[in-house]
Amino acid sequence: MSFFKDLNVGYKAGDKTCYSGRITALKNQYWHQEILVADIEDLENNKSTNIGIIGYVCDTGVQRNQGRIGAQKGPKNVRHKLGKLPIHFKNKKITDFGDVICVDENLEDCQKALSKTIHKLITNGVLPIAIGGGHDIAYANFNGIKEALKNVSKNKIGIINFDAHFDLRAVETQPNSGTPFHQILSEHTHVNYFAIGIQQQANTKELFEIAAEKKVSYVSSLDCEAFDETLKSKLQNFIENVDVLYITIDLDGFSSAYAPGVSAPSTLGFTPNFVYKALDFLFQSKQVISCDIAELNPDFDIDHRTAGLAAKLVDYIVQKA
Template sequence: MDFFKGLNVDYKAGNKDDYSGRNSKNEDQYWHENIKVNSIENLEIDIGIIGYVCDEGVQRNQGRIGARKGPRSLRNQLGKLPIHFENKNIVDFGDIVCVDENLENCQTALSKMISKLITNKVLPIAIGGGHDIAYANFNGIKDALKNSTKNNIGIINFDAHFDLRKVENQPNSGTPFNQILSENKNASYFAIGIQQQSNTKELFEIAAKNNVSFVSNFECETFNIDLKNKLNSFIEKVDYVYITIDLDGFSSAFASGVSAPSSLGYSPNFVYQVLTFLFQSKKIISCDIAELNPDFDIDNSTAKLAAKLLDFMVLIS
């Protein structure tokens, strides 16, 4: 495909067979009946779903591999959900697939897709895949805004981890936000759900050095006025907001199928409330959901959660 010329990646266009579910008796009422699929050339839509079939970054980070299977698992559960939104044209543009362990080319390809969607006034929702998806998504946003005077990008990351590790030998799923902050003076970072026992002292020091805002998992029991004020202050200082959700930020009671599960995470109800608040800002430019690992999922509960998060973001967008 010319769009990815020179990149060692595979691209698979959207496929309706990835979606399945109950059939409606009258009008179409489920995702699998309404979702459109296409290749990247057709962009007269509102929201574009893109799969990031890659867990090379997780493997480099010594995590549990399997996240490359995440996009397909999410779509399968998404297809079963009833639709409660109206007048939204949504297209699944298929998958960017990592080839020959070439994480960097996979990230570049996803960035190109993100940029094209945003340039055409489409909201991208990328589904992974390892959290190295964040570096790709951010660079796509950055490219789309390269000719704009409004290019201050605020990153809001739902996660147990900072993912601020320094790149030593190769980038991985633990380095994306260090890479972003090192390369972009106009990027701001707010992490929600940080767990002390999942981050070294050095990572907290890197966060402080880079003026990273964060709240711990213990501050995520309820969406209180203090967190609302902190988020408001963060949002007011940026032109656009990029939302990235690492599923390992949730308690393992809700998300067992991830690379690094933890019982100390937050609840889906908390994230739903925060997402509603964030989308009210009208500054959301791109989103993604990372680290779904079907190999360790129980009764597809994590895939169901990821699918419901995507459905909810579509509903409130």
């Protein structure tokens, strides 16, 4: 495929058969009835598209990070659950542009392919929602945003990461799902990072020291019982000091009661209701430029609970965008 020329990566265009649901004579009732599908090379022919879904079929970063592999199956399972959801949004056209697929454990080329896709979506006025895959998706998504803003004067990116982990490990041999934000902050100075849901037991003392050194803002999972005025104030201050927002959601930040199907489940995470309220607040800023949802591992899911949560998060983002 010419769009991914010189990259060792697979690609599969959007496929309507990935979406299914209740059959009804009424139109505009369910996602499977409304979702459009296309090849990323045909983006220019989809002028009416507002939001683009792209899958990141890769768990090599998780494997390198010694996690439980299986996240490469995440995009398929999210689509399966998403197709069944009822529609409650208007005047929005959502197109699924398929999957970039990791080949030969070549994480770096898969990240470059996703970056190219994110860049193309943004420069064509489309809000990307990427579905992983490991949280190394964040490095790829960020680089796509950065490239899209390179000729724009207001280009300071603020990263909001809903996560139990900082993912600030330095790269020792190869990048992995635990290194994306260290890579970003080491390579770029014009970026702010705010992590929401950090768990002390999920991060070493060194990671807290790196966070302090790199001036990372964060709130612990203990402060995520409710989306209160204190957190709103912190986020508002963060928003006012950046030009655009990139939102990344690692499903392992949720309590395992809601998200058992992840590489590193935890009983101490936040609730979907908390994240919904936070997303509502963030989208009110009108500064969100890209989103992704990472770390769904269907091999460890229970009754498709985590896939269903991821699908509902996609749906909620679409409603708020």
